[in-house]
Amino acid sequence: MSPAAELLSILTFPAIDPIAFSVGPLAIHWYGLAYVCGIMLGWAVARSLVRNEKLWPGNTSPCTVAHLDDFLVWVAIGIVLGGRLGYIFFYDLSSVIADPIRAIEVWNGGMSFHGGFTGATLAMILFARRHGISIWSLFDVVASVAPLGIFFGRVANFVNGELWGRPSDVPWAMVFPTGGPFPRHPSQLYEALLEGLLMFVLLQIVGRAGGFRQPGMVTGCFVSLYALARITVEFFREPDPQLGYLAGGWLTMGMVLSLPMLAVGLWALWRARRAAR
Template structure:
C-alpha cells in the first residue's frame, strides 16, 4: 500500500438496526434530501418578491409537490438503473432486482426524467405554472444530490480511479490500490457548488423568468457530472467508450447545451408585471 493511502473509514451501511428492521444510511440520505428540499421550497414560495410577477406554486402546494416528486425520483431512478446498461445484467439474472431499492442502485438521469414527469403531471392536474414549478424543484434538487453522494461514500460504492494524491483512499471493494474519493468530489460539485449557483440565480431574479433556473440547473449538473466522471471509476459492466468517455459523460454532456439553450430562451422572455 502506498505511503499516502488513507484507509476507508468502514462506516456500517446500516445506520439503525432493531431486530429484523434495518434502516440504511442510503435511505436516510433520501429522507434528508426530501425534507431539506421541502423546507426550502416552502420558504421560497412564501416570498413573492423572489418571483416578481411570475405565477408560482403557493407554499401549501409544496406539501403535495414533494410527494409527486418523491415517487418520480424513486421510480425513475430505480427503473433507469435496472433498464439502462447500469443494471440490465443484474435484472436478467434476477427480475426481482428491480424492486430491491433498499440495496442501492439508482440512476440520476432516470430520477431526473421521473421527477420531470412528476412535475409535469403535478402542474397539469393541479393547474400550476409548469416552468415556475420546474424552477422551484431545481433550486432544491442539489440538497438531495449532496446527501445521495455522501451515502455512496458511506456504502463504499462508485469509488474513483486509481490515484497517487495524498488524500487517495483504499476502498473495500476497489482492490488494494488507492483511489480518488470521487463520491466526495461529486458531493461538492453536484451538491454544494450547484446549490450555490441556484441560490445566486434566485438572488439575482432568476425566478422572475420562468425556466431560467431550470436551464442553469440542467447545464450546471451536466458540467459538474461530466467533470466528476474524469475521476470516477466506470461501472465494471460498462467500462469506457470511445475516447475514454463513460456512460455518465455520454448522458450528461448533452445536458450542457440543452440547459444553456433553455436558460437563454427564458432570459429573453418579457418579465411579467409585478
C-alpha cells in the same frame, strides 16, 4: 506513492456500517435516510422561497405552500421509480433480464441520477397541469433545492463505499473495501461538493438575484451546471464494471447521458432569456 501518503490513504476511509440503525427486523440504511433528508430539507427551503413573493414575476408566487406539501409525495415517487428504472435500463439491463428479482433489490444499490431526474420531471409536469401551476416556475423551485438531495445521496454513496473513483496517488486517495488494494479518488465527495453544495449556493444566488423572475432561468442553470459537473467528475470516477469505458477507453455512460442534459440546459437558458426580452 510515498509511505506517508500510502498510510494516510489507508487511514482516511471510515469504516461506517451502511445500516444506520435497526428496529426489530427492519434495517434503516444511510442511503434511505439520505433520500429522506435531501427531500425534506429541500421541501423546507422551497417553502421559504414560495412564501417570498417578491422573488417571483408580478410579485406572485407560482404556487402555495399547500401545493408544495402535496407535491412532496409526487416528487418522491418520481425520484425513486425513475432512479431505479433508469439504473436498470442504462446500467444493468442484462443482469435484470437474467435475474428479474434484481429489479426490486434497491437495498443493493443501483439508482441513476439521470433516471431520477427524468422521473421527477414527469412528476412536476403532471402535478403542474393538474393544479394549473406554471410549469417552468415549478421547475425553478425544485431545481433550486435539488442539489441538497444530490449532496446527501453522494455522501451516502461514500458511507457505503460504492461508486468510488479511479486509482490515484493523491494524498487524499482512499482504499475502499470493495475497490481492491489500490488507493482511489473519493469521487463521491467530489460530486457531493460540486453537484451538491456548490450548485446549491450558485442557484440560490441566481434565483434570489432575479432568476426566479425569468421562468426557466434557474432550471437551465441547474441542468447545465449538473451536466458540466458530472462530466468533469467522470474523469475521476471509476465507470460501472458491467459497462466499462466506451469509445476507445475514455468515454463513460455518465458522460453520454450528461451531454443531452447540457444541450437541454443551454436551450432552457436561451428560452428564458428570450421570453424575458
